[in-house]
Amino acid sequence: MTNRIFLLGDDIDTDQLAPGHAMAGGLAALAGHCLGAVRPDFAASVKPGDVLVAGRNFGMGSSREQAAEVLKHLGVAGVVARTFAGIFYRNAINLGLPVMIAKNLDDVSDGDLAELDVVCSELHLTEKKLVVQLEPLPEYLKRLLADGGLVPQLKKRFAAERARLED
Amino acid sequence: MVTQSFRKLIADDEATGAAPLLSAVGVMAQTLAQKIIARAAGRDVVRPGDVVTATVDLAMIHDSGGPRRVEPILKELGAGLFDASRVVLISDHFVPGDTDEGARILEFTRTWARQRDVTFHDGEGICHVVLPERGHLRPGMFVVGGDSHSPTGGAFGAYMFGVGATEMAGVLATGEIWLKVPGTILIEWRNRLCDGVMAKDIMLALCARLGMDGGCYQAIEYCGSAVAVLAMQERMTLTNMAAELGAQAGLIAPDEVTVAYLKKAGVEVGDWQHFSSDPGAKLLAHHVFDAATLEPQVAAPHSPANAEPVSQAPATAIDIAYIGACTGAKYQDLKYAATILRGRKPAPCVELIVAPASRHDQDRAAAEGIMQVFEDAGARILANACGICAGYGNDRLGEDVTCISSTARNFKGRMGAASSKVWLGSPLTVAASAVAGHIADPREFLAESGRAP
Numbered sequence: 001m002t003n004r005i006f007l008l009g010d011d012i013d014t015d016q017l018a019p020g021h022a023m024a025g026g027l028a029a030l031a032g033h034c035l036g037a038v039r040p041d042f043a044a045s046v047k048p049g050d051v052l053v054a055g056r057n058f059g060m061g062s063s064r065e066q067a068a069e070v071l072k073h074l075g076v077a078g079v080v081a082r083t084f085a086g087i088f089y090r091n092a093i094n095l096g097l098p099v100m101i102a103k104n105l106d107d108v109s110d111g112d113l114a115e116l117d118v119v120c121s122e123l124h125l126t127e128k129k130l131v132v133q134l135e136p137l138p139e140y141l142k143r144l145l146a147d148g149g150l151v152p153q154l155k156k157r158f159a160a161e162r163a164r165l166e167d
Numbered sequence: 168m169v170t171q172s173f174r175k176l177i178a179d180d181e182a183t184g185a186a187p188l189l190s191a192v193g194v195m196a197q198t199l200a201q202k203i204i205a206r207a208a209g210r211d212v213v214r215p216g217d218v219v220t221a222t223v224d225l226a227m228i229h230d231s232g233g234p235r236r237v238e239p240i241l242k243e244l245g246a247g248l249f250d251a252s253r254v255v256l257i258s259d260h261f262v263p264g265d266t267d268e269g270a271r272i273l274e275f276t277r278t279w280a281r282q283r284d285v286t287f288h289d290g291e292g293i294c295h296v297v298l299p300e301r302g303h304l305r306p307g308m309f310v311v312g313g314d315s316h317s318p319t320g321g322a323f324g325a326y327m328f329g330v331g332a333t334e335m336a337g338v339l340a341t342g343e344i345w346l347k348v349p350g351t352i353l354i355e356w357r358n359r360l361c362d363g364v365m366a367k368d369i370m371l372a373l374c375a376r377l378g379m380d381g382g383c384y385q386a387i388e389y390c391g392s393a394v395a396v397l398a399m400q401e402r403m404t405l406t407n408m409a410a411e412l413g414a415q416a417g418l419i420a421p422d423e424v425t426v427a428y429l430k431k432a433g434v435e436v437g438d439w440q441h442f443s444s445d446p447g448a449k450l451l452a453h454h455v456f457d458a459a460t461l462e463p464q465v466a467a468p469h470s471p472a473n474a475e476p477v478s479q480a481p482a483t484a485i486d487i488a489y490i491g492a493c494t495g496a497k498y499q500d501l502k503y504a505a506t507i508l509r510g511r512k513p514a515p516c517v518e519l520i521v522a523p524a525s526r527h528d529q530d531r532a533a534a535e536g537i538m539q540v541f542e543d544a545g546a547r548i549l550a551n552a553c554g555i556c557a558g559y560g561n562d563r564l565g566e567d568v569t570c571i572s573s574t575a576r577n578f579k580g581r582m583g584a585a586s587s588k589v590w591l592g593s594p595l596t597v598a599a600s601a602v603a604g605h606i607a608d609p610r611e612f613l614a615e616s617g618r619a620p
């Protein structure tokens with residue numbers, strides 16, 4: 001496992017995640033600008049499975065969904081933070097991006113090798129051989145994430161309903 | 168670091184909620200938020216932290232986040248609307264459609280409204296103001312809105328919150344939404360606001376005091392004698408800016424003032440007394456402030472949390488005074504601003520712009536001579552819509568312009584050029600600043616003319 005942690009500070013806002021000026025070009029173009037203002041190396045070096053760890057109020061600002069969508073597009077395994085802005089939190093879960101709350105992040109450093117375990121609510125710092133405890137997600141939200149988000153879940157539900165009707 | 172001088176009456180730790188008690192009927196004491204969510208979730212009781220699926224009584228969408236964003240998702244799902252009679256569409260962000268893109272979006276919105284057969288208020292005003300004005304809200308309702316200022320509806324004792332487009336599409340398809348039951352932060356304002364001080368000043372002061380994440384995505388409930396004497400549209404300013412505190416919802420328990428407003432709007436109010444927080448319901452926090460010590464506030468660029476008493480703010484010269492938005496251009500807001508502008512003119516270097524929040528409010532203001540006051544003051548009157556607040560049309564702030572605005576947000580570049588600077592204030596403070604040519608304390612003007620609004 002070579003997944004890494006990107007450690008960020010407090011108040012990472014939706015403009016830093018999905019800058020307004022880069023919104024017109026679609027998700028792929030937007031991805032190149034994600035977090036550019038605070039971590040210029042991020043977009044180029046992030047790899048699928050990497051984890052973002054941040055402080056308070058991650059995702060504050062507008063209700064634009066692209067802020068969560070762009071992280072998913074880049075393959076980020078999830079975001080661990082002390083607190084999340086509410087609308088971002090909802091958008092992330094509904095788009096299938098795990099967002100986990102942690103009270104204590106003292107053990108985490110930038111660049112740590114890590115693996116996020118959403119089901120067991122743990123962030124494994126594989127090289128340091130430490131485990132950071134995360135607040136467990138309610139079962140309902142775990143299922144939503146396992147289904148890949150709201151739209152895939154609804155597709156499944158509607159398909160099941162249609163199948164029942166045809167029986 | 169700004170200083171805030173208004174008085175806190177009770178220390179936080181003394182006032183935080185008591186342990187849950189049993190009410191007289193043996194059910195756990197619940198907050199207003201819990202009661203509404205419990206009903207919508209088909210349960211007797213819900214606890215903060217529970218994740219529930221709730222049935223929505225109403226979904227509100229607008230031209231920006233609505234049809235053009237939800238229709239592709241509905242198509243992908245192969246779904247229709249859960250109940251067209253429970254969907255209200257309002258055009259406001261791109262009205263009057265003075266750009267090619269805006270005109271196209273409005274056209275799409277209008278076509279969608281016909282095809283999907285939903286209630287549509289087209290060009291009649293800003294969604295958060297039109298929704299209650301047209302009788303769509305009632306105490307106890309559970310409502311989802313496709314806009315971040317959706318907590319405004321909480322002034323009527325409805326639990327209303329904003330969601331993104333994907334989630335709204337899910338609501339439109341199913342009539343349901345998941346929700347983590349919030350705790351309640353009770354914010355009590357005792358005594359009375361002084362002349363020259365408005366609901367907007369309460370909210371700016373709270374943004375500075377509690378911060379933009381002070382609401383922790385929980386429910387904020389406002390109460391106290393200073394809130395009880397406020398007119399409905401002033402109360403709407405409190406719940407509207409719960410969004411700036413980072414709360415999911417802002418609530419005010421219904422009372423006679425609420426019922427009188429709703430009856431006028433043609434609503435059959437039904438059982439409203441039940442919708443209040445039970446004594447002893449567990450709270451996350453209970454803040455008690457003295458309204459009589461609150462001064463008019465202004466928030467410096469680029470955050471509502473930069474608020475400070477206007478008496479301490481630098482007398483910054485302004486180019487534009489903007490009275491607009493769901494936050495600051497309702498009938499009540501226009502009426503207050505006119506008390507200062509009557510018989511006065513803006514300073515020569517200042518452009519005064521007024522965008523009444525709804526046609527209904529504008530008509531009422533016109534009938535009472537209030538619109539004439541703005542016209543006599545040489546104001547430019549914009550359409551009943553989001554106007555410069557959303558920054559989506561041709562009316563935007565230019566490079567390096569300094570504006571004082573009655574809107575809710577002064578984030579960098581929101582109302583136009585990134586180099587523009589927006590100060591936030593109440594409609595009274597905006598009017599006073601227009602006349603003075605710089606940021607000014609409205610109380611000086613009220614004292615001068617001997618008028619108290």
Ligand code: SF4
Nearest residue numbers: 293492493553556557
């Ligand atoms: S007036 Fe401003 S704050 Fe209100 S709904 Fe329109 S854009 Fe949003």
